[in-house]
Amino acid sequence: MNKSYSIVIAGGGSTFTPGIVLMLLDNLDDFPISRLKLYDNDEERQNKIAGACEVLIKERAPYIEFLATTDPKEAFSEVDFVMAHIRVGKYAMRELDEKIPLKYGVVGQETCGPGGIAYGMRSIGGVLELIDFMETYSPDAWMLNYSNPAAIVAEATRRLRPTSKVLNICDMPIGIEDRMAQILGLSSRKEMIVRYYGLNHFGWWTSICDKAGNDLMPAIKEHVGKFGYIPKNEQEQAEASWNDTFKKAREVYQLDPDTLPNTYLQYYFYPDDMVKKSNPDFTRANEVMEGREKFIFGECEKIVRAQSSADSQIKIDDHASYIVDLARALAYNTGERMLLIVENNGTIENFDPTAMVEVPCIVGKNGPEPITVGRIPQFQKGLMEQQVSVEKLVVEAWIEKSYQKLWQALTLSQTVPNARTAKLILDDLVEANKDYWPPLAEKNLQPSL
Template identity: 45%
Template sequence: MKKFHVLIVGGGSTWTPGLLKSLCVRKETFPIDHLTMVDVDEKRQEVIGEFAKVLFKEEYSDLQFTYTTDLEEAYEQPLDFVFVQMRTGGYAMREKDEKIPLGMGLIGQETCGPGGFSYGMRSIGDMVKLVEHVRATNKDAWILNYTNPAAIVADALKRIYPDDDRILNICDQPENLLRSYGRLLNRDPRSFDPVYFGLNHFGWFTHLYDESGHDLLPELRQLILDGGFRPVDYEQRDQSWLDTYAMVEQIVRDFPDYLPNTYLQYYLYPDKVLEKLDPSHTRANEVMNGREKRVFDACREVATNQSTAGSTVVHNDAHGEFILIVAESIAYNRGDHFIVMVKNEGLISNLPDDAMVEVTASLTANGPRPYAVGEIPVFYKGLIEAQYAYERLTVEAYLENSYSKALQALTLNRTVVSARKAREVLDELIEANKDFWPELR
């Protein structure tokens, strides 16, 4: 069995330990010869890198492993897969993405609304640089991208690299939802055959078939209405995530046709969500004071003790495992089903062909083979078309250095609506992102 060369970009992420553990768990099904991690933040990368050395010594002793901040060293080696989870600007900029809109009475969220716009404008440039670096020496490497906001990044990359069929944008939130459904139904989520449509962080499950072809969605809907909804790993989640999943019950009660992606709460109930958000303490603060501190403290402890015994950071989570089972399906031409982002091209027949939609697809050695959804109802079509226009205008604002298109994008966003507020928040975000964004004229 071939052993792969893998690069993790954003190796200093709090999500990396789970990915590294998943590599160990799946070493027989996705064997790796050489793994490199790269991150521009030397301190973060060192903490995770030293943890990784101990983990691999215990569980993956024949793996060749290095970590670095040298981008040329990372990209110029032979590569089969590049796993990307960058956060341009780090948590410091995420905090601004969330707090600047909240200070103006608008939703402040990492990937939605003005915060997502801000983050997307930062992410595009770094993702383009990454693709250029990888393709300079590795024409055939698969780039599996987690970088957010994935919808904006996916649209930008498809426009800039229309013929590069080895860039695949994925998101673990549909996978998290499937695993949560599995726990609620007491079933293996990998046995589900889901039908899903939408944009990233903006979609719905219409059916959830079991091995016999029976649709489990009606039963699941009733379970949610009767008992609420929690993430599969709710014991490890911060309170804000528990609150987010809890909103699914309200969405299903109001719009019972389908089961929603959790992020739809920000677009359907912006006033209700806004009431619960604290402008002085956002999810960025919760992560920095919570998960980030826990992960880095645990990694330092492992490195100090030279042992993972009893460590709370060593676990196989959905984020880490999902990207690996996606890679396995591609590497071995398995054609397994996943929810991924692809160009529409008639999959959702009454949406624009060039939209980067999120649907179920079989993943093969030649890429995704998506399943058509057909025509969707007017309500969902209207929501998606407005969100698609916002995302497209965001990408065009970046590529054309266009202030007017940035203003149009934010005005269209359902969390903003007001052109006056859109201009106010845009001007504040321009100032905050002067070291990251192109100059808008």
């Protein structure tokens, strides 16, 4: 374990970057780093974050070479890992992703429904560009991609960069497993061995045991049935939308009490409820811009001014520790068991072999080996078939520049009530995304009779 690794964080201007840098610095004994670079195409935004990160590194590990750059060659040369969390269009476009569907009484959410489709159409090109930079300048590197919407991005990388060393990952199941561990009174989610299957933001836990093989599901189910994923001793979070999400798991769970659900299923099972509790003038994007974004930029400015993090309120991003686990598994062949988004290829026996599914995998130096799931019930199979078709149609629409396929994708989404509403939303999204999406060719439609 003598080698030190070189990492570039793509999306260096993200408000999550300082927490990830702190997390990497906190894990240097397990995963040594010799060089850490930030890359972003927005120099002004990245500079706000980079100045603070430089101070954090000088304080904790001054031997680490640090660089923030907008030059792809400088960023991607001589790196072992690319950690990618980009947001094409930033929060201004997320706000439109959420507000345009709500205008038509449809779920306005970052990764689910029309908002997720719009974001996916923007993300595909950005992620492919990062893969190409990596393969040009560091062809042996691995990309750990946690850019959203992960399901659409994963399908795009499967179709368009099938041989690339890219692993698509998501921290939402990790966050829920942290809560499960709290519910059980465990010190860490790593005390649990889980079985899970689905698509990204669209899955179910089927088994949770401790390391001695004792079944932990009954205790978690009993709690979730009463309180959702809110541990009894937890204080309500400042962000009310997350409290609502974790409470709503009570109702989502009732649809299949044999399993435990991913919280994002609320958008597909109860879309009307989600719309009713949304404020079309102040969505989650506004909450983030007014809250976390202002807070992180303010804290970074404070660190740079003082050239010290002594009074900083920025916290280590514990959820992001799974990124280090994944990098270590690839670097040291640890055989870590992790949830990843991989091509199905028979892992779920009665499901599309080309679907990108989220399942536990054993990870070593050659990448992930999915753990077989077997056959899944009709309820989950039907839901997943509909949702994976949405994701595939979005990627086909991007490749073919097809308005028709994107309209079909929106119509097929369980969050959208009918094709007419889908078209109204799509037309608004096309206009809003003209600087980001490929231009879409519309087939000649027959006039209505």
